[in-house]
Amino acid sequence: MTQTIMIVEDEEKLASLLGDYLKQSGFETVWVANGTEVVPRVREKQPDLVLLDLMLPGRDGLEICKEIRTFSQLPIIMITARVEEIDRLLGLELGADDYICKPFSPREVVARVKTVLRRSVEHPSxxxxxxxxxxxxxxxxxxxxxxxxxxxxxxxxxxxxxxxxxxxxxxxxxxxxxxxxxxxxxxxxxxxxxxxxxxxxxxxxxxxxxxxxxxxxxxxxxxxxx
The missing domain is CATH 1.10.10.10 (Winged helix-like DNA-binding domain superfamily/Winged helix DNA-binding domain)
Incomplete structure (x- = not known):
């Protein structure tokens, strides 16, 4: 079964680039540009992983991550343009599975996605x-x-x-x-x-x-x- 990656990114060109690389690696993608739409779309689409930008119009990525964690443990990779935000992200213990700083290579993002998904494969209790x-x-x-x-x-x-x-x-x-x-x-x-x-x-x-x-x-x- 093809896995679906939700790309939460307000920069259309970047989202399109990530989408192309992910599709080339065999993934399906869903793009969300506004923070207020993320949680409803996660509930509707039930993606296998979310690439979640920190700075979004409508709603902050930190708040979105916290809310998703109240009802789902689906893998989340946070994306930030500011290196200094990493300490803040860690300190808040939001439950994200990984963090990527801009600028980044799309190939690196695909590799990280595969790694996080591999870790999330079901294991027996x-x-x-x-x-x-x-x-x-x-x-x-x-x-x-x-x-x-x-x-x-x-x-x-x-x-x-x-x-x-x-x-x-x-x-x-x-x-x-x-x-x-x-x-x-x-x-x-x-x-x-x-x-x-x-x-x-x-x-x-x-x-x-x-x-x-x-x-x-x-x-x-x-x-x-x-």
Missing amino acids: QSSGGLTLAPDRYSAQWQGRDLDLTVVEFKLLHFLFQNPGRIYSRTQLMDRIYPDQRIVSDRTIDSHIKKLRKKISAVAPDQELIHSIYGAGYKYEPPTQN
Whole structure:
């Protein structure tokens, strides 16, 4: 089945160029130029991935991304013309799957699209005790209760979950969560871990799944059986 990419871009020439390259790679495309139309079109067309420009007429790309994440985990690649916006995007934890800065090569965009779609291919759910992770939906549940994690929080939990008992430094976790080597501080990982623990504690107060190892980093311990 042909996958559909929604191009959200108000520059018609750029949108057309991206569309041509994506079509040459076997994708179908949908173009949306106004920010107010994006969410309704996402609900209507149900694309496989959204290329979402940050600066749009009608509505800001940040707001659009946040709203999409309230009802869908479809892959989103944010596009910005300002490099300094990357830190802001990361800080807001919007749940975008990748970020591209203008100017860019259309071939690079196609490569990023393929990579993100490949990551989003359905994987079987994984369970340990009362914890169940569904990587295809970035969904984590404790005994049927949703942890409501951001994409970054899920990636952290999933990585640690796959390697129980092993200690990872902040640098190792940053390399895993941000493989494109974007610059983030140690505090970023600490902040994500703190929020992740809080969400786990809200539904499983008797479980401590993420452990801090002083001077070393963090590790995951499987849930205790009650």
